[in-house]
Amino acid sequence: MNPCAGGDEAKKKIRDGSFKNFQAAVSAGKKLWEDETLGKSGNSCLSCHSDFSLLNFEKRQNFPHYVEMVGDVVSLDQMINYCMLNPMEGEQLAPNSKEMTAMGAYYRAYRMQFLKAEK
Template sequence: MKKRSIDTPIPMALFGAVVMVMALMISPAMAANPCAGAEQPGVDPSLVTRPEGTELAKGDPAAQIKLGESLFKDTSLSSNGFSCDTCHAENASFNASFAQPYPHEVAMAVERGGITSVDLDEMVQFCLVVPMETKPLPWDSKELSALTAYTAQLQKAFQKAAHP
């Protein structure tokens, strides 16, 4: 049996078709991830930096986590139809630094806001302002407290997966 090289018409056509299909699959995914590129303008750090002396709302931790899980998937929090889950479904789009205790450096906060260290509640606010293109939540709101509590739960699971 004679071997075909990549230069023959059938393998080249097949190769071209595979490349085309992959490009069509990847392009929408990249476009759908608002965190993927640095095309967005910078963020005013005062929008996402907790004012001194401000505390998150207190409440029953289990109730906060339950509300936070619901809010994490709620597209009505954004102006563009995204939710936290759009980028972070099943721990997607978390960098390895997510396993580190907060406060710590987060690449998106550095790149978009020049902020070198964030607490978890500030990162929640940052995600609301940047990828979700909306206003930050009030610092003393039950919604911010709940999203922060739920994200802390996700972080614990992420830490266990990173360090089994």
């Protein structure tokens, strides 16, 4: 038996709850990206990032990569938390939370939309 697949012992969870599929995570993420009450600044993520603005999708980079504003090499989750803390004036999202997964899922869906429109 492949030890990487996990045995019969109870699996340890990273969190309570799960998404049934990718689209469910995207839908939850869209609500978060549009939410002007996530932080204290009165902005939503899409206040600054509508029409694919400031996301550098055209560079076709994967994370981690260097982001000028941060002055550091960051993963997508770290970038999301940087924007939560700074432009949003909010709190960081917990790394294993459904919110963080939803944020990342919407990012991916939004990027796919951009790439489709570009070609």
